[in-house]
Amino acid sequence: MKKKLGLAVLVTALVALVIPGAASAASVTETLAEKTSELNMVWVAVACVLVFLMQAGFMFLEIGFSRQKNAGTGVAKILVNFAIVTIAWWAIGYGIAEGGGNKIFGDTGFFFHFGQNVAGEAVNGETAMLMLYGLAFCAVSLAIVWGTTLERIKFGAYVVYAIVFGAIVYPLVAHAVWGGGLLSDIGGKPVMDFAGSSVVHLTGAVGAFAALLLLGPRRGKYDADGNPRAIPGHSMPLVGLGVIILWIGWFGFNGGSTFETSASFFGEVMLNTQLAAAAGVIGACIAIYIKGRTVDVGMAGNGAIAGLVGITAPSGFVEYWAAPIIGLIAGVIVVFAVLAIDKKVDDPVGALSAHGLAGIWGTLAVGIFASPRLISEGAGSGIWYGIFGDESLSSALGQFGVQGLAVLFTFAVVFAISIATFFGIKKTIGLRVPADEEDAGLDISSHGMYGYPEAFIPQPEYSTGLPELTARPVSQTASSGQLAPEAG
């Protein structure tokens, strides 16, 4: 490390000697600006990779909550969706989301390429980095959709909806909030959604809700009287791994949404993220313990996710003390929501609660806790500061209303397009596998193989060549000789 630093100093000195003009004030400012921009993009690149890692988190979470016979399909689903949404985002989605245009959709940036004019600027490396980072968010949002559909959906439905979602659904919402669309200026106030409690999480959950309404519950989920029955997932360790991967990925999700390294503000965002996630676990564990006298493993995981979803919108707008409150409430919400939702519809992983309701809570929480120090230009601070601080309460209430509008807008737009798409899928290729395929499991029926073959197919014996324990003599008498052949 020291050696490299020394080398850098030497090179810099040499450059200064060879090119005397390099030391002039104007070019130093210019170079600094360039390097700052590059440093910013290095941070976004790191964050982007972390958000891509969240695909693994969703994969393990959903596989863990599935039964053994539906383990492999979770892998195929994540890979295929990730791939399709990438192409859809590159070809169409990015242009609609970020391509300037009008209040509804962008109109430049389709089939994204170098030098292309996107919203008045030529595409370069920085634009490419930001476009890729946007894709990571879109892919997370899509992954959320499928949480409600486990163990019974037809694989073809993924393909169709992933195209619609990556090209239209997510980009429309992203454009409205982040691309200069409808929600970026409501009577002078912008919706404040730092990293996407509504744009990413609520969007995914509403898509999941639409799919679930047309799909119906898994066979055996409700008894003859309509009472819900538990269909335990096959691996709580996989659920735990998924939750931790998502948790880590979230530092890229929220932290990277600073898009810059200035004042190391990402540190504040990341601290808020961690505080809320921790409080989410605690809130959920306390809530489920009071309800059921057990610390439910899956609920602890849902609590972490809910805390993270809840802090996603406020992470860059609230002080550190507000983050644990937001997370704790999200953790409590998710438990009661899972219990209530389970009575009516079958959501195996709790996506509607953890991403939907916690997403709504997070979006509204900005309107309650947003600090005057951090709010966007033109926005009102949180209601808290209107009551306990010197900020204008009417402006705060106005901002809260704007946050509520974002929730309604997201729900309406995503639900309308999604329910139409899933209805179309249901009427054409079909949304749900036949009962016999569902009973056999999607691994063997949709993919021709089991996720865990040995669990279903007997394996041949194989001798390791080590001494066989059964060869041990029964006792040191004459009869032991007669027993030996038993082992052979």
Add this chain to the structure above:
Amino acid sequence: MKKVEAFIRHEAFEPIRTELLDKGFPSLSITEAKGSGRQKGIVEHYRGSTLTVNVRPKVKLEVVVEDSDAQAVIDAILRHARTGEVGDGKIFVLPVEEAIRIRTGESGHEVLQLHDGAEASA
């Protein structure tokens, strides 16, 4: 020939196996079984819903021996499988018509497991 068939707790199997081996009965089979009796099922809590599993996991132990050896096997099972609580299991003794060793094709008493006292009865 008799088959001693016992449904026992998982933890009882290893001591029974050890004693049977020491007494000269190395040949046995076990199967993971699920069943119900006087012992109630298990109520599992999962994400707020309950799941009642009405059968409990047990080990099914099968040993085929000479008529005269059946009691020794039963004694070994009783000694290790009894805790005195509901759910210790049951033993059934069934008559066996024939025994054939697949490797050699030989049948009858030859096939049954041998033990220290076996030569006398064979």
